[in-house]
Amino acid sequence: MHELSYFRGNLDAIAARLATRGYSLDVASYRALDQERRAALTESETLKAQRNSESNEIAKLKKAGADTTEQQAKVRAIGDRIKALEDNVKAVDDRFYETLAGVPNIPHESVPTGDDADANVEVHKHGTPPVFDFPPQNHWDIGPALGILDFERAAKITGARFAVYVGLGAKLERALINFMLDTHTREHGYTEVFPPVVVNSASLYGTGQLPKFAADLFKLEGTDYYLAPTAEVPVTNLHRDETLDADLLPISYCAFTSCFRSEAGAYGRDVRGIIRQHQFQKVELVKFCRPEQSHEQLELLTSHAENILDRLGLPFRRMLLCTGDMGFSSAKTYDLEVWLPGQNAYKEISSCSNFEAFQARRAAIRCKSAKGKAEPAHTLNGSGLAVGRTWVAIVENYQQKDGSVVVPDALRPYLNAEVITPRGTLA
RNA sequence: GGAGAGGUGGCUGAGUGGUCGAAAGCAGCGGUUUGCUAAACCGUCGUACUGGGAAACCGGUACCGGGGGUUCGAAUCCCCCCCUCUCCGCCA
Numbered sequence A: 001m002h003e004l005s006y007f008r009g010n011l012d013a014i015a016a017r018l019a020t021r022g023y024s025l026d027v028a029s030y031r032a033l034d035q036e037r038r039a040a041l042t043e044s045e046t047l048k049a050q051r052n053s054e055s056n057e058i059a060k061l062k063k064a065g066a067d068t069t070e071q072q073a074k075v076r077a078i079g080d081r082i083k084a085l086e087d088n089v090k091a092v093d094d095r096f097y098e099t100l101a102g103v104p105n106i107p108h109e110s111v112p113t114g115d116d117a118d119a120n121v122e123v124h125k126h127g128t129p130p131v132f133d134f135p136p137q138n139h140w141d142i143g144p145a146l147g148i149l150d151f152e153r154a155a156k157i158t159g160a161r162f163a164v165y166v167g168l169g170a171k172l173e174r175a176l177i178n179f180m181l182d183t184h185t186r187e188h189g190y191t192e193v194f195p196p197v198v199v200n201s202a203s204l205y206g207t208g209q210l211p212k213f214a215a216d217l218f219k220l221e222g223t224d225y226y227l228a229p230t231a232e233v234p235v236t237n238l239h240r241d242e243t244l245d246a247d248l249l250p251i252s253y254c255a256f257t258s259c260f261r262s263e264a265g266a267y268g269r270d271v272r273g274i275i276r277q278h279q280f281q282k283v284e285l286v287k288f289c290r291p292e293q294s295h296e297q298l299e300l301l302t303s304h305a306e307n308i309l310d311r312l313g314l315p316f317r318r319m320l321l322c323t324g325d326m327g328f329s330s331a332k333t334y335d336l337e338v339w340l341p342g343q344n345a346y347k348e349i350s351s352c353s354n355f356e357a358f359q360a361r362r363a364a365i366r367c368k369s370a371k372g373k374a375e376p377a378h379t380l381n382g383s384g385l386a387v388g389r390t391w392v393a394i395v396e397n398y399q400q401k402d403g404s405v406v407v408p409d410a411l412r413p414y415l416n417a418e419v420i421t422p423r424g425t426l427a
Numbered sequence B: 001g002g003a004g005a006g007g008u009g010g011c012u013g014a015g016u017g018g019u020c021g022a023a024a025g026c027a028g029c030g031g032u033u034u035g036c037u038a039a040a041c042c043g044u045c046g047u048a049c050u051g052g053g054a055a056a057c058c059g060g061u062a063c064c065g066g067g068g069g070u071u072c073g074a075a076u077c078c079c080c081c082c083c084u085c086u087c088c089g090c091c092a
Helices: A004-009 A011-019 A027-063 A069-101 A139-146 A151-157 A168-186 A201-207 A232-239 A291-311 A358-363 A387-397 A409-415
Strands: A121-126 A191-193 A198-200 A225-227 A242-245 A251-260 A279-289 A316-320 A332-340 A345-356 A365-368 A378-386
Touching: A004 A011, A011 A027, A027 A069, A121 A291, A139 A168, A139 A387, A168 A191, A168 A251, A168 A279, A168 A291, A168 A378, A168 A387, A168 A409, A198 A201, A198 A232, A201 A232, A201 A358, A232 A251, A232 A279, A232 A358, A232 A378, A279 A291, A279 A387, A291 A316, A291 A332, A291 A345, A291 A378, A316 A345, A332 A378, A332 A387, A345 A358, A345 A387, A358 A365, A358 A378, A378 A387
Parallel strands: A191 A251, A242 A365
Antiparallel strands: A121 A316, A198 A225, A251 A279, A279 A378, A316 A332, A332 A345, A345 A378
């Protein structure tokens, strides 16, 4: 959500900037709607002011023992007029805010202009893709062959785009989660939280998934509850409707959760394997900070996610997303892409974004220093990392000719194994 | 699921239907006093939208869990819903 007065005062410049991300703001009709709203408000508020003062007069007259029948009739008439206007005021106001709530964030000046992923800019590359003296396999072949990944049974239990991890496959998932959480809490200064993954609509509105992207969510029938598509939702909403002490910022949280996405509109994309699942696990990093800190905090947060990839010995690159490829709420986003030998390509494994004040305004997350005015805080988040995709990266990058998978050093204490071989599979 | 209690400003906590945006206290901020700390005293101290103003600021409207209703007038009365707490039942 944008700040109203700023939005109004810079409409043309904002529209031009939004156009770079493929959003066309109809300036003329927005302006008309804005004026319509303000006119409607002025009219009804003037009447209300009149009613209030006349009512006070009645109170005074009554106290003096006078008859107020006539005045009461007059104020009742004003009240009737207010009531008649009310529906329109509310309709216009709702329409206005619905429009505004559907406008994406403004790209930061450092974001390159472009239409789609092709215009993303590689910031740097880290590590070298492994060279195999055999044709590297995809994880959807390696996993079932090792007996650590089972798609058929998942389809039986639930359906497409679900998977069962088995034996060391399950343990690898758990090892990754623990490794990531331990690293972020012990070395990067994050406070671990374990939030609900069922969230209400107000929370989803706060982070920007609603009202526009309801189709991407699983909703619990007959309730106002949804399955969270990312821990960003519950963790950012930890501080919804709160004023944070600016001196305590930045606040950094990490959270492990399962995430649920309907993947509506993703038909045919990544249908094989566990790259794109309805349920997946993620360790998320979330930060709240003062406005002037947020861009340095984005660099920091992104480096924390990169550190996980680095420690796991996985080759990756950092991409700065162009205006056309960013998410709705983001002002600036880095994607981390991990090398997947099975696909012979880099694949997104983390997305780190600075939302600036966009979410904070929606969610009423403010910060205030001892002698400052309250202002919207800035919020950030990033995957640190997507666990399932990290699982894929490990299995594919560390695969051996004999079909086994070598466990990277950093994970050995967690997995209590040096190599994953076809053992301990589901009977 | 059943019964009861309650939701008021950053916090605690008052509030007979009529200057209540809301007492009081705490915290915060500014100041006086003080050798320092502490204390005391004085002042100040909500948010959103909106009109005016370069700004400081001034005016209007709304907000006492949410939504309706009664009334000239609602934090206060009525209805519905949500949430929290306590007890009972069930349950990981």
